[in-house]
Amino acid sequence: MLSRKLDARILISNLSDGFVENPVKEFxxxxxxxxxxxxxxxxSKRIDLTLKENAVSQLPKPDTCSFSSLHVGDIISGCVRxxxxxxxxxxxxxxxxxGLCHLSELSDDDIDHIEIIYRAGERVLxxxxxxxEEKQRIALGMKKSYLGDVNGSVVTVGCDGMDSILPAQKQDVSYMQGEVNQEANGTLAVLSQVESRASVLPLQVSLDDSEISISEKGDNTNQENSNEAVELDVKKDKLMKKKEKKERELEIHASEERLLQNNTPQTVDDFEKLVRSSPNSSFFWIKYMEFMLAQAAVEKARSVAERALKTISAHEEGEKLNIWVAYFNxxxxxxxxxxxxxxxxxxRALQTCDPKKLHFALLGMYxxxxxxxxxxxxxxxxxxxFKRSCKVWLCRVQHxxxxxxxxxxxxxxxxxxSLPTKKHIKFISHAAILQFKCGVPEAGxxxxxxxxxxxxxxxxxxxxYLDQEIRLGDHEVIRALFERATxxxxxxxxxxxxxxxxxxxxxxxxxxxxxxLVKKKAMEYLENSL
Incomplete structure (x- = not known):
């Protein structure tokens, strides 16, 4: 494994210069x-490697170091073992x-499924x-609050006990250590662009969305503006990342739509060519299923769904989830x-997909x-x-x-x-929004x-609160609330x-x-605050 989404193979003949009797035990x-x-x-996105001594003898080997070469507070790079x-x-x-990075030190947020987020072989800071030193243990932390700015410095330890400080952006985070010839470097760069497709969120497929919606887009925008006002940078970053992912998702969706429009499949052979050219695209597989259903071939549509689940890469969790949602429908x-x-x-889907996402997908269909x-x-x-999930409880309120x-x-x-204390305000405010939207503003x-x-x-x-009142349009109530706030x-x-x-x-x-009057009141505040 070279990265989370890129694997390589080593033939048995390339494991060693000599005969390897038990490869499983040796490796x-x-x-x-x-x-x-x-x-x-x-x-085919295939990379072949060799471990033969004559091929790797010139590669740099890891040095052994004592605990004295490490210091508490150092930022180190490493590989998940x-x-x-x-x-x-x-x-x-x-x-x-x-070293061990305990679950409680992995992130500033709660992590439910560590095995989904991280995999052996992944590079981390x-x-x-x-x-x-007595127990030969090293405790590590990967929280964002620990690492701070990614453009800071990373300590790389050498066997001579001397620490060298290197800029983090220049550190070697390649997935293989050793010399790679120029041609391989160029090809790997292209492969990295190919595998970036896996990081895109699930498409909004025509048969159904993958999750139930709780709040409207307008509420998210208002929440973002509020966060800017109170300088909650962490929340703002999350919102921006979600927005960027949605934009990327829409771009890919649009490009796939254009591809279908320019060359609309009319026959089974056309769809076969399409899914062979993009085997990991749930969009094309679902269009293939729709085509079969339009021909009243339900069993063939099921067969297409089964093929899609077997064909789509295990790393493409979002794409597989889309197929399962289409299968539910x-x-x-x-x-x-x-x-x-x-x-x-x-x-069946629970055996391979994230349980929480899958439950929300089925709930959305219902x-x-x-x-x-x-x-x-x-x-x-x-x-x-999932009793500690705010979204689950909001689904109950909404229902x-x-x-x-x-x-x-x-x-x-x-x-x-049931919810952690830090989620109480979020839950109550969103529940209040639901009350406003469902016609019980007094409760909200x-x-x-x-x-x-x-x-x-x-x-x-x-x-x-103001946004909900503005939506109702009672000017006296709105102005009274603004007066209280200001x-x-x-x-x-x-x-x-x-x-x-x-x-x-x-x-x-x-x-x-x-x-x-608003201007006057603002000026009075400024004068009083000086």
């Missing part, structure tokens, strides 16, 4: 090796030393948190016993087909499995509101007992007010955000008198 999974590239085939449920074992570059619409068929397909009983039962299961049921408060109380106001009583300086909550004693940046929002609202109403 266990996770053992780092030094190899030379023999060939690279771009069309083994992935366990409790953390990662990382071989430190330039040494034969292995980490900070040395603790060194225990197929069984729900054309199965002899729809519910049994869907459940059978769902159980909601779109108005299968409320099945949706309710599935949400109950999800609450048991009850759609059914016009009044027993929302007991669910909210249960959710607050009560929830927002309960947050602001405890956290009056949360301008992000004020912003979301009377707070907050830092200048937060007050600037609130005044700008107030001014923009009055500007949209075209009331010049009130615009002047």
């Amino acid at each position: 266990p999974v996770g053992k780092p090796v030094y190899a030379r590239v023999l060939s690279v085939e771009l069309s 083994r992935v366990e449920t409790y953390g990662l074992f990382i071989t430190i570059d330039g040494t034969n030393l292995v 980490a900070k040395i948190l603790k060194i225990d 197929l069984e729900n619409a054309y199965g002899n016993s729809p519910e049994e068929n869907v459940q059978s397909t769902f159980k 909601e779109r087909n108005e299968l409320h009983k099945q949706a309710g039962a599935l949400i109950d299961t999800m609450i048991k499995k 009850l509101l759609k059914q016009a049921k009044d027993d929302i408060q007991p669910v909210i109380n249960r959710a607050l007992l 106001r009560s929830m927002f007010e309960s947050i602001l009583r405890e956290h009056p300086k949360r301008t992000d909550v004020w912003s979301i 009377c707070l004693s907050l830092p200048p940046k937060k007050m600037k955000f609130l005044f700008k929002k107030y001014y923009a609202y009055e500007e949209s109403q075209g009331d010049q008198v009130r615009l002047e």
